[in-house]
Amino acid sequence: EAGVAQSPRYKIIEKRQSVAFWCNPISGHATLYWYQQILGQGPKLLIQFQNNGVVDDSQLPKDRFSAERLKGVDSTLKIQPAKLEDSAVYLCASSLGGDYGETQYFGPGTRLLVL
Amino acid sequence: SQQGEEDPQALSIQEGENATMNCSYKTSINNLQWYRQNSGRGLVHLILIRSNEREKHSGRLRVTLDTSKKSSSLLITASRAADTASYFCATDGRQTGANNLFFGTGTRLTVIP
Numbered sequence: 001e002a003g004v005a006q007s008p009r010y011k012i013i014e015k016r017q018s019v020a021f022w023c024n025p026i027s028g029h030a031t032l033y034w035y036q037q038i039l040g041q042g043p044k045l046l047i048q049f050q051n052n053g054v055v056d057d058s059q060l061p062k063d064r065f066s067a068e069r070l071k072g073v074d075s076t077l078k079i080q081p082a083k084l085e086d087s088a089v090y091l092c093a094s095s096l097g098g099d100y101g102e103t104q105y106f107g108p109g110t111r112l113l114v115l
Numbered sequence: 116s117q118q119g120e121e122d123p124q125a126l127s128i129q130e131g132e133n134a135t136m137n138c139s140y141k142t143s144i145n146n147l148q149w150y151r152q153n154s155g156r157g158l159v160h161l162i163l164i165r166s167n168e169r170e171k172h173s174g175r176l177r178v179t180l181d182t183s184k185k186s187s188s189l190l191i192t193a194s195r196a197a198d199t200a201s202y203f204c205a206t207d208g209r210q211t212g213a214n215n216l217f218f219g220t221g222t223r224l225t226v227i228p
Contacts, residue, residue, distance in 0.1 A: 004157070031214070042203050042218030043158070056215055091157055098214050100145045100207050101165065106157035 004107035006092050012113045018080035021110045025094030034077050035091040043091055050098050087114045119204050119219035127225040134191045136222040138204030145207050149189050152201045196228045
């Protein structure tokens, strides 16, 4: 079974530029998550989708971050404009249905460096 | 914040020794999970313990949960060099009604061959 795919793996941009990350979840998984992991910290949830609807985006900085999952499969996370403090690893995860206790399967992440 | 904290932040042991990591959290939970993260990689689910369970085993892993103290521990027995990684506890978003995971700060384990 293929895992969660993410691209690109690495990205370096100047502050105030925009960047987009792509995620392809495990086939059949209805729930998709985007996490931000700053160096030395645990992942922090940015947004959770159930199919193509948003379940929770309370920690998403909506003035600069946006995410979509138009057909309920792939998802993109965009930052515009980027700030220095956005330097982090962006992890995408998916789970079967989004119920409590479900295992979340993580992709390898996209490492972003904002200069 | 619901984020938990792991203790210690870093742990270095010899291969074959046992490693114990602790996690404390702040709010009531449905379950608590432990994940492993190898350097530069995504997280891998290790084990889940439900709020009505006190102890759970999986291979060389033993997890305990004390909901009265809002704490959990992960024991890795007979450690191997391949166990070198960061370990995170994660609690669910019982307060939010969704399967959000709130991760702790992690314990960085180094197993010396």
